[in-house]
Structure formats: structure tokens, C-alpha cells
Amino acid sequence: MNQAQAANPNRVNIINFIRGFEPRDPIDLVEPVKEQLALVQRHGLPATWLLQYDALINPAFADLLQDADDKQEIGVWFEVVQPLAEKAGIPWRGRFAWDWHAHVAFTVGYTPREREKLADVLMEDFRARFGYYPKSVGSWFLDAHALAYLSDTYGITASCNCKDQWGTDGYTLWGGYYNQAYYPSRLNGFMPAQTEACQIPVPVFRMLGSDPIYQYDARLGGNGQSVITLEPVYSGAEGGGGIPRWVRWFYDVNFRPEQVSFGYTQVGQENSFGWALMKDGLIDQVEELAGRQAKGELRVETLEASGRWFKAAHPVTPASSISALTDWRGEGRQSVWYYNRYYRLNLLNNDGELWIRDIHLFDERYEERYLKETCPDRYSHYDTLPVVDSARWSSGDKPAGLRPVAYDGEGQARPLAVRSVQTDESTPGELIIRIDTEDGETLAIRCSERQVVFAASRPDWGLEIRWGDSSELPDMKLESDAVGYAFRDHPYRVQFIGGLPPAPIPQKRNGQAQDAAEEGLTASADGIACRALGRELTLRF
Template structure:
């Protein structure tokens, strides 16, 4: 009896490890990535010693649990002898050391250019990132960093990460120095002056040669460096934070955020979703923290993370370096694969459930709760859409990357009026929101995600596949449909073709849209209805 009781307690303490045994159909991968700056001009209390000691503490904690990971060095840290000595020691123990691509004063001056920043490290996009420099200058910055790295460690880095890296820089790093992997920031609007919105939501993708944020559709159009999405974004709540505003908050696995990565309850629920819930391809998250936040701010929560990570590792989750993940991805996939993230237990306990689906063609987010079923987000990807920075430098202190919106539930909403594509049925001739009593989610042949909904005998099935989605129901075609709407003050920036089969818009001079293989689009000027044909709505993305 005592043995059974202890077992029950262990299962309650480690739900992610327990549940992972039920979902070994797809690899689950965690990278521990800490990126390293030598200076922090925003706070005089954060000295060079505080920053260095934070990195030492991070490394010691990882070694305590027998884990390796990736340290990404900004140039100002790369050139400091004590970081060089520490990193050489860590590399001898199996750690990876790579590059962190924020641009600093010593980096620019060593490349023979004048520094335009306010401080030795300036986070403004027009000086602190490669997008703020002409393409030829970007190549100089790459060459200087790579040769300095090689002179110290005897190799070139396999991984280079940043909040965002432009396509010219990334391709140059690959062509000349053979980098294996990169990573960029989670999706966000306005945070720190950086907007990355509408992209491949999690896991990793091969970027377009014209836009490093945009997944490519062809081998010819892609840079063969997988870009992994950082920070462990909350699949339910990060999307809506700051709704109606221009700057989002942060709800991620980062240990400095007390309600998310600093909360054991949130961490366990989030990692359970990543490591246990149904998915296709593989699932992924990044743990770790930039040293600018300091050990005092992150230490307690990070020490909470590691027993959980250790339990996941013992149950089969792969904890590895960014380069190892990049090498595996390239061996596994010639093109960006379809992947998904599923949340069946709301990270804050409010009853929301969601599936994020990504492929090389589009992303979609399906959310359901006691108010109904909604496509909260649909964005299309097109490798021909150029970013603003591919051939010229950005002059603003902010940076914006985007894709091709069909439904943008954040930017087309207000707090009082939410944009979405919602499921409706008719009851006694009146349109009412369909609210499911029961739902189930499953991966199909590791290529599709299927979500089934039931309520009082009415059934819906949603299948998301690489090139599109199909919504079907057991109800007559006249008794159900989907409604696309935006906040009244925003409007829908889309148009329906005369035959009712195409819904589209334009991005940077390139037309895009979705086509119905089954069903029709109908519009009243404010809303757009997806009307079924022969029992289904079949969407080609």
C-alpha cells in the first residue's frame, strides 16, 4: 500500500513525465539556450561582474543536473578573456558555444565602421541589429565575428541566434561559414520595439531567401538553416496579451516572469502541453534566460525548472544543444514540415483549449471554450514576399516582420470586439454560436491534426493538413456555417471574388488568399460567411 501511495504522489508531482509515455509518437525537444551580453547600460547596478556571475551560476546549475546546452555570445562578451576561458571549459564538457547577433560598439568598430548607438550596446533596431546596416556592412560584421570566434575556439560557431536576423545575413553565414541552426524571438507585437507577427508559430522552419521571418515553400527559395522559435510562448494567452494596444506583454517560459515561467503550476502545464499533448512532426521549446536579467531575478525560478526538465529527460524528452537540433532537423526534413502544438489543460486553469498548426504554406490557431469555437488566427506564407530589410537597412528604431493575414485575431480586434472565424449553427431558424460539450484531438499519420466536437448530437470535425483545412458536420448544409468578423472600427482588409470561391488581399505587391474547393464565401459588406457545400468547407491555403 505504501508503494502504491508513493507512486500516486510521484504521478501527481510529475504530470508531464507521466503523460509523456502516452505520446511518444513524435520527438519532444528542449534546448537550454542562454545568451550572453557583457554590458547592461539600462541599469547601473547590473555590472560586468553581475552579468558574468549570472552565466557562471547558469552553467553550474546545468552541470548539477548533468545537462548541456547552448551559450550564445554577443561580440562584447566574445572578446572578454574571462568569458573565453569559461566557454572553453564548458565546450570541453559538451556544451555548445555560438553567436548572439545583437550588434555592439566594439563589434562595429572592429569592422572598421562608426558606431551610431547611444550606449556600447543599444537595443534600438537601427543600430543594435543587422537590419540597421547595409548588406555589405552586414557581411563585414559577420566576417569580423566569425574570425574572432575562430581565433579563440579554433572552430566557427554552428549556431547563431537573435531576436531577428535578416535573410542576407543568415544566407551569408550559411554560404561562407556553414552555420547549422539559428533561433529567433517568439511572435510578438511591439515588445521592446520589435514586431514579429504571423510567422511559423513554434518549432522550426526554413526561411525564405527574401525574408528570414517567412517560411519558404520550395528548396530553391529557402535558406537551408532551420530557425527555431525561442522563449516558450504560452499557446493560449501570449497571443491576446495587450489586446487593443500596440505593445504586448510577455507570457513565456522565461523564469523572470512570475505568473508564467516563474510559476511552477504554469511551467508544469506548459511543459505537459509541449511534451505530452498530441502533435505532428515534433514539438519543441527553449528554456534558459539572457544574463541581462541577472541571477538574483532568475535564480529561484530557474532552480525550480531543472528538476522538472530532469524528469522529462528521464522519460524520453530530448534535451540537447541548438546545433544538435538543427543537424537533426536538416537530416529529417528537406522542406519545412507540418507541426502542431496542442493545449488540453489551460495554463491558467480557465478552460480554454487550443491547437496551433503550422506548415510551409500557412499557420492556423483553433481555440475553443464555453463561448464557442474560433479560428483566432490564419496567416499564409509566400517566399516571394520580400521583407523591408533584405536589400536595404532599416532607419527606424523599431523593426517589423510579418506574413500574409487571412484572420488576425490580435490586430483586427479591440478588447470589446474580438476578430475571429466562429462556428455557428441554426436553432429554430436562429443563428447561435456552436458550443461543444466534448472535444477530442488526435494526430493523423503524423501529417494532419484532427479535432472533433460534439454537442447534443451535432458534430463538427476539423482537419488541418499541410496545404489546407477541411471543416465538416453531420448537420444539413443549411444549418451551419462559419462567420469571419473583425472589430467594427477595424474592418476586414480582404475581398471575395465574384464566383465566391476566393478570399484574398495583397502584401508588399504580392497577391495572396485562400480558395474554397468545397463551399462558398458570402459577404454582407462587414462579415464574410463560409457556407458549406456537400457537408463540408474545404479550404486550400
């Protein structure tokens, strides 16, 4: 490894997880593993191989990996299958020997004590096969109780979970750390902790490589959101890992020389898709990775190695970002993500139309649904605390979001028309978004640990939060300098500093303006406005 590679903050994990049974479509499950292993070894790259229990007890998989070179890491993929449940003394409730429904396949479908029994069987049988406990445990999602148990009892180093998605395959994970890695709260496996005392000391890396522009608003269908990720089996019109041009754009966006902390993505594919579907895309991705590593642009390492590095470098969750300032589809969109252990924020420039489409707050005290209870059906749900949520609060032709606006002489607000967006990540832990408008004005947005500061060159401006008719809205209450929220009975607030008290946006009924305060602030109102008193307006969390 050269000096540039060692110093580079950009990291890639090649993670291939392995199922031993696929009930939906008979397929050769061993062939993909053989080909994936040959591919990474041909390029001299390390990879992480996560065995589901039915693959762990199958010599066809275990023997193959045990004979691999010493750059390869073997860990476990924690989904529940029939032989694992039965060995743990738990009656099997699935339709097949592996059933992907959330209340059957995942730890959330079992009591806390049952989760411990399942973990014990999985870890002890892994040690019996390989002579040591695994350091990496992955799953589409692990509840906080199971993850803490694996950390406290078996000393695991790293974990990984699914990207943000709404309802895909019945699984909702929404509002979390968008990429990179975080330390979860002991009360909520999806929620970044704010303090060392409350965090599980295992970094959780987000999988699959979400498109930073288009995945957030991906269309909803009968199976939830569509998938626009680095997975090589996806190559739709919106993008995906089977499209070489999209892959190169995605790598450029995520592996910039300048980073708030580090750039990250996960490459790989589960074997149950079959080699034919993943072959072309995966070969292209790995070849491109090998070339970029040789140039010192990134570092390919195992999940366990990334976990060790993360824990040594960051005692608490660090701030991270993604700046997608080019649009591979050529539609003029730019998307900037910033997140730290207190909140996440996403800004979208939609070909000159600017808005912050997402702010979610993180609170280690917000308990997950499944900490003590079991998931009752196939639809599991993890979330954080919404302040702005364009994907969930929009309706019809009314996209929700927080918009910087300019006020005319009559006090009417109009959105800013944007000419360009740039980012500055030179200050550790902070991100500055610099915006030039079509009328020659500027706006700078500085994201730091517990606040977002908006600084405008013009005097008459402000912020508006708008939404459509949505059942997903939290309860909101206007305070003298803040908006108080309650989501699933959990209270939180956003303070507005440097502006007039936040107020409901006036409604129009029968052509006449009407003060929404007459009805109180409800989901039927359009939103909230806060006019700046000077050049700066701060949101403090």
C-alpha cells in the first residue's frame, strides 16, 4: 500500500453475503460465490463474506471460503432461518426454510431472550467451524438489543445495515445516517447516539450505495420504493450499479479528495440473485475500484478493518457528507447531504429551484419499536425525528420542503432562483454550501454540530417550511422563537435565531388571505414562515 492509499479517507468494503437457500426461484447459489471470490482475488483485493446460518452449516460455502487467501474476512449475516431457529429451541413460523418477511427473518420478530439464543447458536457454531468468533455481523437491520448483545458478549468490531428506504420488501428505514457509519443508541439500533455512554461501541456501515440525488424520491409501488443503488443487478432508467456510466459518476461523487470525514460505499451482491444477473456489473465495478485504488483515490478493505479504523479515529459518530454537484442524467439536479450525530440535512437544486428537502433530528432517547416488543407482521419500521421530509410530506404538485425566499416591497415571498451550488468541506466536521442566485445575490449555508446558519447577501429574505396534505406530519406547535414537534409522542424542537417569530403561512380561501392561526397549526395548513431580521438566520437543534 502506498502513502497516498494509507492517508486517503475514502474507504470501500466489498461485502458479499451468502444465503444457503432460495425458495422463490431454484438457482445455483454456490456459483456466484466462486466467481465473486475469483474476481476479488484476481485483483488482489480484500473482501468480506457474510454467511447466513444455512450457508455456514453447508460445507459447499464454508470450505470454499476457508481455502481463500488471507485478505478475505469471513463473518455472519444475521437473518433467521429454520435450522437456526430450531437449534435455538424456537418453533419455526416461516413459510419456507428461509422466509424474508420481517417478523420471521429478522431479530425484531423474536423476544429479546430469543434474540440472545439465536445469536449464541450463530456465534458458537461459527467458532466451531472456523476456530474464532466473527468480527463482522451484518443484516438488513438489527435491533439495538441484539446488536448490543453481540458487542457486549462476543466483542464484534463492525456491523452493516440496509440503506434508507420506504417499504421496500416490507422494510422501512427512514431518516437515518444516509451513508458512511454511525454508533447506534442502546435504545435504538437505527438512531445515532449523541454520547459515548449511550452508544453501542460498534460502528454500523450503511450498505448498497444509494443514489444521492434520485433514491430519496424514488417512486413508490406495490413493493415500496424502487431501488437506485450500486447493486450490480440494477440498471433502470433512473440509474444503478449495472450501468457503467452511472457507476463512474457515483464513485466520483462519493470519493472526492476533500471530505468532511471520509467517503464510503459498499460493493457486492447477495448470491441469491445468481451470477448471470450480477456478472457484468460486478466485474466492471471491481475493475474500476482496483484502478482507483492503484491511483490512491480510495482504499478497499474488509468491514472489520473499517470498523477498527473507525473506532480508533472516532470516539463518537463523526460528521459526514456527500456532494453530488453533477447529474449523470443531465437534468440539472444537484444534491448535498450532511449528517452528524445530532441531525441530517439534504439540499436539492432542481435545475434552479432550490429547497432543503430533508432534515431529521437524532435523539438517543427515542426508543425503537422493537427494543422490548416483537414486530407483529412483515412490515417493520425504523425512523428518526422529522423536521422536514419532502418525500413523506408532499402531495400532488406541492413538494414539501424548507425554502429560502426573498420578500418584495409588499411582503410577498418568492423562492430564490439558483444559478450554481458549490460546497466547501475544508473545516473538519462542518460543511458550507455556497449558492449564487440568478439575481446576483448569494446565500451561504453552514452546517455544524448542532445548528445550520443561513447567511444571505440581501436584507429582505427568510425561510419557509411547506407541506402538502400528508398523514405523516408530526404534531407541531409554534413557540416564541421555535417550533415544537412531537413524533410518536416524542418531543423535540427547532429554534429560530435571528428572525421574527415563526408563523403559519397565510391560507387563501375563496381568493382571500386567511390567517391559519385561526384554526391552529395543523396538517391542513400550508406551512411555517420565518422572516430574517438581518443577514443571518440560524436553525438550532
